[in-house]
Amino acid sequence: MALAILLAVILGIFAVRAVITTSDPYVKTVLSLKGNPAQGSAIFQINCAGCHGWQADGRVGPSLQGVSKRKSPYGLIHQVISGDTPPMPKFQPSPQEMADLLSYLETL
């Protein structure tokens, strides 16, 4: 119950920021899932750390410290799946993997 309210609040804030983008079924599914940051960290080490550093402190790619304060959840999901900013590749994580990754990015 409390979780449902929390989720509604988060989605509510989010809806104000990106009404159209959150209707994307993939994004919707990701945001409806509970991410596991430990799992997300493992996914990050395999796919992202080569560019962003083992501590996400930056190498080829920029440091991701505090990135969730600069980007909305949608912005983070979009960054991972869009391939809009080469050389960062376009990733196709399952919704659960993306939710895990998102929960890890939000710990940085």
Ligand code: HEC
């Ligand atoms: C080939 C290197 C490379 C890989 C692999 C890579 N990135 Fe990136 N990433 C970049 C570069 C370069 C940028 C800066 C893009 C720009 O804004 O021009 C970036 C930007 C970002 C940003 C935005 C940072 C900001 O301050 O706005 C996020 C978030 C991000 N990457 C997350 C990830 C995640 C999560 C993964 C793994 C799923 C990943 N990246 C894999 C190179 C990479």
